[in-house]
Amino acid sequence: MTLLDYERFLKTVQTTHKIVPLHEYKMLVENGEKSIAGLRHDIDYSLTFLKGIVKVEQALGVCSTIFLPSFRSNIPQGDEWSYLKSLEEVGFEIGLHYATITEYLTSGFQRTQKEILESSLNRLRKVFNVKGCSSHGDDYAKKYGYVNYLVFKEGADSWRRREGNEDVTAIDVFGLTPNPVPIGELSLADVGLEYEAYLLPMDGYVSDCSKFDYENYVDNLLSMVGPGDNVEILIHPIRWQLSRELLHRSWIFLESDE
Numbered sequence: 145m146t147l148l149d150y151e152r153f154l155k156t157v158q159t160t161h162k163i164v165p166l167h168e169y170k171m172l173v174e175n176g177e178k179s180i181a182g183l184r185h186d187i188d189y190s191l192t193f194l195k196g197i198v199k200v201e202q203a204l205g206v207c208s209t210i211f212l213p214s215f216r217s218n219i220p221q222g223d224e225w226s227y228l229k230s231l232e233e234v235g236f237e238i239g240l241h242y243a244t245i246t247e248y249l250t251s252g253f254q255r256t257q258k259e260i261l262e263s264s265l266n267r268l269r270k271v272f273n274v275k276g277c278s279s280h281g282d283d284y285a286k287k288y289g290y291v292n293y294l295v296f297k298e299g300a301d302s303w304r305r306r307e308g309n310e311d312v313t314a315i316d317v318f319g320l321t322p323n324p325v326p327i328g329e330l331s332l333a334d335v336g337l338e339y340e341a342y343l344l345p346m347d348g349y350v351s352d353c354s355k356f357d358y359e360n361y362v363d364n365l366l367s368m369v370g371p372g373d374n375v376e377i378l379i380h381p382i383r384w385q386l387s388r389e390l391l392h393r394s395w396i397f398l399e400s401d402e
């Protein structure tokens with residue numbers, strides 16, 4: 145989709161909803177407010193694509209939450225730090241997009257899950273006030289049927305209730321690991337976090353990973369924003385660009401990550 149599509153999407157949501165970053169969404173929803181839209185961006189590959197998205201938001205007076213990848217130590221770098229800090233100073237929120245279980249599996253079990261999470265958080269916290277996180281859906285997680293938020297007690301509890309896995313305390317990743325990987329051993333508060341994006345209360349969840357035809361994509365997304373509902377909206381900047389030509393090129397780099 146193009147940035148013009150994104151502008152139309154946001155403008156339409158604004159006619160019925162108050163669009164805010166997720167920490168503000170959490171506060172408003174917990175206070176009983178309705179018609180709140182929490183807007184979030186997961187960065188998987190590059191910050192290049194974020195700037196256009198942010199310009200559209202700023203023109204409409206909207207702030208969002210930008211989740212930076214724990215699994216790419218070169219993001220942010222150089223003047224990207226000060227760019228993001230300047231956004232935080234005007235009301236945007238910076239959080240952590242994490243893949244802790246996958247990072248644990250793929251790094252030779254040298255560090256505990258807590259150490260992996262803390263090192264990513266500490267890197268960002270030198271500059272940003274990080275209160276929230278969002279789980280990354282990578283190829284390992286998809287192939288082996290886990291979600292990275294199982295690292296948290298809150299995530300594991302929710303998953304156990306939903307899937308009927310009440311007594312599961314570890315996941316065995318098909319012989320990849322010497323021992324099953326323990327889940328739910330950390331609470332969000334153990335690493336100073338206030339929320340996990342997937343675990344926030346919501347009536348609806350709107351994601352640009354949804355598989356719709358290009359021609360009616362925005363209308364389909366908008367149809368997921370129910371009147372009066374509190375909704376969380378996930379937008380990947382790489383999927384929205386200046387032109388269809390640029391979009392086509394960037395999709396070459398897109399895997400199935402979410």
Ligand SMILES: [Zn+2]
Nearest residue numbers: 188280281402
């Ligand atoms: Zn992701």
